[in-house]
Amino acid sequence: MAASPSTARAINDRLALRLLQQEGPLTAGQLKTMTGLSRPSVADLVERLQGSGLVHVVGETGDRRRGPNARVYGIVADRAHLAALDVRTHSVSVVVSDLLGATLAEASQPIDGDTPTEPAVERAAALLERTAREAGAVRLHSVGIGAPGLVDPVSGELRETSGLPAWHRRLVAALHERLPATVLVENETNLAALAEQRLGAARGQDTFVLLWLGHGVGAAVMLDGRLRRGASGGAGEIGFLPVPGTSQLPSALACDGGFHTLAGSAAVCELGERHGLTPDPRPEELPAAAYVRAALAAERKGEPFLVALAERLAIGAAAVSAVIDPGRVVLAGEVGHAGGPALAARVEERLAAMTPLRTEVRAGTLGGAAVLRGALLTARDAAQDALFAPGAGDPVTAH
Incomplete structure (x- = not known):
């Protein structure tokens, strides 16, 4: 069945907005070429998008001809403001951006482990609100939160996890209560994988595994372009993986x-x-x-440590590869970032000796910013899905 005229217009508008978001400002002629639409259809959609407040003229080409083809159109970046939080065990970091992801303000604050729940929540929430004001964001549209622990795939809520501060879960609920915004929470390792896929070491990879090497270990599984969270949100809890070289087995x-x-x-x-x-x-x-950096700096003296560490990491990577066959493993987190390409190359060498499945090993390129970047991408996707949808010109959705 052919799409109705209104549905076809909505599809064309979303396509044009995605192109403007991905490629930057474009002329009507460029939109015509990229979308395959006729010149009158492109002229109509540009007029609709300008009327909705989503697109405006940002300049003109050097073409001497007058008319719409000479104008360059871009998304109105301040149509919506976004925020991202990286919630760690003893700190929280915040970044506020416009609809295109340009950073407007950022801040971090330590939160001591002995801080009671409510004061910790208030400090984190106040930091977000203060940073938003500094960015000139009167009202946030979407907020992405990255946190350690499991996220329930049905409710989207951070599950109670032993060993993590109670204020993590309470913060998510508090932001839902305090902000007229869409609040999304995701496991930090999954967000790092999303960021590395869009911007870093897994760019262009639809299938890969990211190993998070920090205080603990975890994994994010990306299959066919989608994050796989598992039935209970526990996919990637690789710390519980039984492996050789230990004196006991893990327990529930x-x-x-x-x-x-x-x-x-x-x-x-x-x-x-x-x-x-x-x-x-x-x-x-x-x-x-710091130990990994010291080993790299020590060169020959540090080689035995690097070989031993690579052997350990390859054991976990080999187990994952045997089940998923990801083709690429990205080493992220503080240890993966410190080891860089040198550690990744050693892990790949050891992994090749453990499995017949060809698996590249790459160091994450985003370092400590990966979680925050992933949270911001999540907030941006949510805002664009809402604002680029049919009826987005309704003043109720303007922020």
Whole structure:
């Protein structure tokens, strides 16, 4: 059945907006070429989008001809303001951007582990509100939150997890209550994978696995362009993976004896001490990352440590590869970032000896910004889905 004229117009409008978002400002002629629409159809859609307040003229080409083909159109970036939060165990970071993702303001604040729940929530929420004001955002449209722990795939809520501060879950609820905005929460490892796919080491990859190597270990699974969260949101809880080289098996209550025992921060530090490394930690740096940096700086003296660490990481990567065959593994988190391409190359070499499945190993390129970038992408996608939808010109949706 052919689409109705109104449906066809809506589809064409969304297509044009996506092109303007991805390619930047375009002329009507360029939109005609990219969409395959006729000149009158493009003229109509440009007029509709300008009338809705989503598109405006941002300049003119050098073409001497007068008329709409010489004008350059772009999305009205301040039509909506977005925010992203990276919620860690002892801190929170915030960034506020426009509809196109340009950073307008950012801030971070430590939150001590002994801070009671309500004061911790108030500090984090106040930081967001203060940063939004500094950015000139009168009203936020969408807020993306990255946090450790499991997110329920049905309710979209952060699940209660032992070992994580209670204020994490309360913050999400508080922002729902305080803000007239869409609030979305996602596991930090999944957000890092989204950011690396769009902007970093997995760009152009529809299928890959990201290994998060920080205080603990985790994995994000991207299959056929979609994040796979599992039935309960627990896909990627690789810390519980039973592996050789440990003295016990993990249990339902703790991941001791699992892959976490080989590759978690404490295990990496113990390995570094055993190899006689002397780290020089930077302020607020994860100690395990400092050991990796020390090994790289020590060159030949640090090689045995790097080989041993690569062997451990390859064990977890081989188990994942045997089940998923991702084609590429990205090492992220503080340890993955500190190790960089040098550690990734060693892991790939060891992995090739463990599995017949060809698997590239790459270091994440976004470093500590990966989670925040992923949260901002999530907020931006939500805002654009809402604003680029039919009827987006309704004043109720303007922010």
